[in-house]
Amino acid sequence: MSRTFLGIPVHRGPGSAVGRPDEPFGPVPHPVEPLRWGPSFPEAAREALKNTRLRGNLAHATSTIRAKRARVVDEVPDWEALRDAGSAVKTRVLAELPELLQELERNVTARGGVVHWARDGAEANRIVADIAKAKGADEVVKVKSMATQEIGLNEALAEEGIGAVETDLAELIVQLADDMPSHILVPAIHRNRSEIRDIFLARMGDAPPDLSDVPRELAMAARAHLRRKFLSAKVAVSGANFAVASTGTLAVVESEGNGRMCLTLPDTLVTVMGIEKLVPSFEDLEVFLQLLPRSSTGERMNPYTSLWTGVTPGDGPQEFHLILLDNGRTSVLADEVGRAALHCIRCSACLNVCPVYERVGGHAYGSVYPGPIGAILTPQLTASSGGVSGHGDPNASLPYASTLCGACYDVCPVKIDIPSILVDLRAREVDADRSHPTVWGAAMKSASWAMSDAGRFRLAGSSARAGRMLARDEVIHHLPFPGSLWTGSRDLPAPPKQTFHAWWDERERAAAHPEEDR
Amino acid sequence: MTDARTEILARIRAALGGGDQRVIGSSSDDRQPGLPITPQPADHVREYRTAGEHAPGSAEVLELLVDRLVDYRAHVVQIPADGVAAAVAAALIPTATGTPETVPGAVNGAVEPPGDGLARAPRAVVVPPGLDPAWTAALADAGVEVRTDTREAPLSNAELDSAAAVVTAARVAIAETGTIVLDGAPDQGRRAISLVPDVHVCVVRADQVVQTVPEAVRLLAPEADRPQTWISGPSATSDIELDRVEGVHGPRTLHVVVVQGP
Numbered sequence: 001m002s003r004t005f006l007g008i009p010v011h012r013g014p015g016s017a018v019g020r021p022d023e024p025f026g027p028v029p030h031p032v033e034p035l036r037w038g039p040s041f042p043e044a045a046r047e048a049l050k051n052t053r054l055r056g057n058l059a060h061a062t063s064t065i066r067a068k069r070a071r072v073v074d075e076v077p078d079w080e081a082l083r084d085a086g087s088a089v090k091t092r093v094l095a096e097l098p099e100l101l102q103e104l105e106r107n108v109t110a111r112g113g114v115v116h117w118a119r120d121g122a123e124a125n126r127i128v129a130d131i132a133k134a135k136g137a138d139e140v141v142k143v144k145s146m147a148t149q150e151i152g153l154n155e156a157l158a159e160e161g162i163g164a165v166e167t168d169l170a171e172l173i174v175q176l177a178d179d180m181p182s183h184i185l186v187p188a189i190h191r192n193r194s195e196i197r198d199i200f201l202a203r204m205g206d207a208p209p210d211l212s213d214v215p216r217e218l219a220m221a222a223r224a225h226l227r228r229k230f231l232s233a234k235v236a237v238s239g240a241n242f243a244v245a246s247t248g249t250l251a252v253v254e255s256e257g258n259g260r261m262c263l264t265l266p267d268t269l270v271t272v273m274g275i276e277k278l279v280p281s282f283e284d285l286e287v288f289l290q291l292l293p294r295s296s297t298g299e300r301m302n303p304y305t306s307l308w309t310g311v312t313p314g315d316g317p318q319e320f321h322l323i324l325l326d327n328g329r330t331s332v333l334a335d336e337v338g339r340a341a342l343h344c345i346r347c348s349a350c351l352n353v354c355p356v357y358e359r360v361g362g363h364a365y366g367s368v369y370p371g372p373i374g375a376i377l378t379p380q381l382t383a384s385s386g387g388v389s390g391h392g393d394p395n396a397s398l399p400y401a402s403t404l405c406g407a408c409y410d411v412c413p414v415k416i417d418i419p420s421i422l423v424d425l426r427a428r429e430v431d432a433d434r435s436h437p438t439v440w441g442a443a444m445k446s447a448s449w450a451m452s453d454a455g456r457f458r459l460a461g462s463s464a465r466a467g468r469m470l471a472r473d474e475v476i477h478h479l480p481f482p483g484s485l486w487t488g489s490r491d492l493p494a495p496p497k498q499t500f501h502a503w504w505d506e507r508e509r510a511a512a513h514p515e516e517d518r
Numbered sequence: 519m520t521d522a523r524t525e526i527l528a529r530i531r532a533a534l535g536g537g538d539q540r541v542i543g544s545s546s547d548d549r550q551p552g553l554p555i556t557p558q559p560a561d562h563v564r565e566y567r568t569a570g571e572h573a574p575g576s577a578e579v580l581e582l583l584v585d586r587l588v589d590y591r592a593h594v595v596q597i598p599a600d601g602v603a604a605a606v607a608a609a610l611i612p613t614a615t616g617t618p619e620t621v622p623g624a625v626n627g628a629v630e631p632p633g634d635g636l637a638r639a640p641r642a643v644v645v646p647p648g649l650d651p652a653w654t655a656a657l658a659d660a661g662v663e664v665r666t667d668t669r670e671a672p673l674s675n676a677e678l679d680s681a682a683a684v685v686t687a688a689r690v691a692i693a694e695t696g697t698i699v700l701d702g703a704p705d706q707g708r709r710a711i712s713l714v715p716d717v718h719v720c721v722v723r724a725d726q727v728v729q730t731v732p733e734a735v736r737l738l739a740p741e742a743d744r745p746q747t748w749i750s751g752p753s754a755t756s757d758i759e760l761d762r763v764e765g766v767h768g769p770r771t772l773h774v775v776v777v778q779g780p
Contacts, residue, residue, distance in 0.1 A: 057759070061760040064759070065756075078566040081565040081566035082566045085564065085566055088563045089563060097534070098531055101527070102527075111743060117522040119526060123522060169755050169766065170757035173757070186756065186760060188757060215758040215761055219766050220765075223767055227767075230767070231675040231676065231679060232675075244742070247743060249742055255753070255755055255766075256753050256754065256766035257769075258767045260747065261767055263709075265713075265714075282738075283735055283739060286732040286734075286736075289731055290731050299762075300589075301692070301695035303751050303752070303754045304747065304749060305747070307745065307746040308745045308746075309745070310743070312702065313669065314669025314672065314708070315669055315708045315709055324526070330526065333533035
């Protein structure tokens with residue numbers, strides 16, 4: 001099948017989650033549900049682990065960023081106090097969310113902005129499309145934003161005949177490759193420089209034919225490619241890192257200047273923001289503007305941060321729309337343990353330190369939110385459609401995508417206790433599944449029966465010794481079903497030659513008759 | 519059907535209201551609605567540093583700012599109060615008059631970036647309406663066109679794109695993070711003028727340099743509704759293998775002129 005790439009992401013049919021043989025770059029086509037695609041985590045992880053190039057790319061990138069982060073965090077004497085403050089501010093935001101949202105709305109409106117509310121992704125997409133159409137725009141420029149990824153905005157706009165041009169370098173790489181992001185901060189982290197060069201040469205249209213794989217040259221190619229679009233765009237779409245309730249100020253944190261281009265040059269700006277992204281007062285920014293850059297890119301400060309309040313006459317967009325997005329957040333809020341996931345400021349530090357993420361990459365999580373934070377956020381955001389409790393829902397397997405090592409908690413700038421929430425979500429998943437008979441449940445039941453009686457336990461112990469026949473070098477690699485459910489993914493130590501009971505009896509006998517010891 | 523605003527606010531209130539307390543690790547109870555959140559007391563929130571140990575404009579703070587800016591590959595000069603015009607001219611005359619030179623800010627000062635690099639023809643230097651005219655006097659003397667951009671009579675995007683450079687003042691600078699903040703005051707201008715031209719010369723007075731982020735935020739807070747741009751070095755990206763590369767869409771070259779003395 002031949003296909004002409006028009007710069008617009010292709011919207012694939014429902015259920016298409018498996019790579020196509022004629023897809024040269026992306027094993028991951030655009031899913032219908034950006035928060036739920038592909039097989040369950042264990043299945044996806046097994047496939048991802050076979051990809052040695054992916055593992056090499058990820059190991060290189062994550063070790064680079066870990067070292068940078070550690071260096072710039074170590075030089076901040078009050079880092080722990082800042083983390084405490086970040087956590088406390090976010091706790092307060094959730095407690096006072098209705099009042100703060102209305103305060104934000106009042107202040108944005110007073111400064112000439114228009115505030116919209118969207119219950120779900122479809123409603124938000126509809127609002128953006130209507131604004132673009134009203135402005136007669138068949139193309140919008142976009143600042144990288146997780147909220148618009150989460151709601152599949154680009155695909156929804158494409159269906160309305162509106163092209164969405166991603167302007168962040170990594171998002172551009174992902175878009176040109178017709179791929180999905182695999183990291184919150186660096187969506188193309190799974191690509192190395194030579195893959196990126198190949199993508200640009202094949203898909204950009206105006207890439208210099210002698211383009212090398214030197215990162216600087218690749219960045220210059222992106223600059224030249226997007227320059228004209230920036231200077232002529234009528235409508236821009238962004239997310240927001242923070243919104244200040246007391247002033248109505250919005251903040252976008254970025255590096256390349258593509259954000260500034262989008263937030264400054266077009267006449268109309270539409271910002272899509274999750275309802276939890278608030279801070280109460282302007283001074284709260286002093287906390288997060290220290291925590292975020294050091295945690296995310298490992299820089300003392302990111303190159304550019306833009307702050308704007310409504311409309312400024314004669315400077316920047318003269319029409320500003322703010323869309324406040326729920327899309328599952330209120331159901332996360334309803335759980336007093338899991339709601340801490342809404343403290344997240346999307347720095348991605350937890351991804352970079354996670355031993356699981358480093359090996360399987362972002363696509364295995366089947367959500368635009370991968371890694372440890374994704375493992376707690378994705379199931380909860382999709383809870384109303386079975387993300388936590390659905391029997392067989394791929395998202396219900398995400399809380400198991402962790403070794404519970406705790407590295408994510410240590411680096412989290414707002415101290416989200418990810419390991420505890422993972423454990424809690426596992427418990428919720430198990431509870432929800434109790435009505436379904438499972439092999440695991442049956443095994444636990446029979447173990448409970450055997451262990452609750454001394455005679456039965458003794459018998460079970462001595463019969464387990466038969467398992468030694470299956471062992472090689474004191475390890476059992478394969479058991480017949482149902483034991484294969486265990487040995488399919490891990491080894492089992494061989495049972496000892498002698499049970500504890502037998503050893504104890506022998507010891508007692510020897511003590512009673514020492515002369516027989518020889 | 520209720521409107522989205524009413525419904526979302528109702529959902530939030532339902533999620534926050536009443537319900538039995540649950541602790542982490544417990545399970546198998548009914549989970550909704552959630553427990554009201556008790557925020558930590560406000561005094562706990564502000565235990566971090568709200569000011570540095572060095573005074574604004576002190577030698578220590580200036581040294582720190584220069585160190586951070588150089589780390590971002592910005593070009594920094596420290597000059598006395600009467601040296602601004604000469605410093606601006608030194609930064610821009612080779613660019614604006616088309617004198618061949620190695621592009622500043624390039625990696626190791628050796629690699630000239632491809633793409634839409636600096637043209638060789640004489641080009642204008644853009645200034646905001648409130649900039650001290652003395653600062654660009656030496657440029658004008660050298661035959662460089664100095665164009666003023668105002669909110670009322672803005673230059674077009676194309677005009678800004680063809681300009682060689684922009685010269686602005688600043689509102690405040692943060693030493694620890696190497697950050698300069700512009701807030702759209704008349705000597706800093708519209709956001710677009712410090713964005714589209716490829717070279718930005720920013721003049722910072724020593725007394726505008728504070729040590730920490732909170733000091734700057736508190737200075738900016740009274741006029742928080744002004745559009746602010748926080749600039750920490752030339753534009754950059756870490757999107758390719760998480761390696762930092764300077765120079766993408768924003769100005770690829772940043773000159774910071776730190777003015778000492780009164």
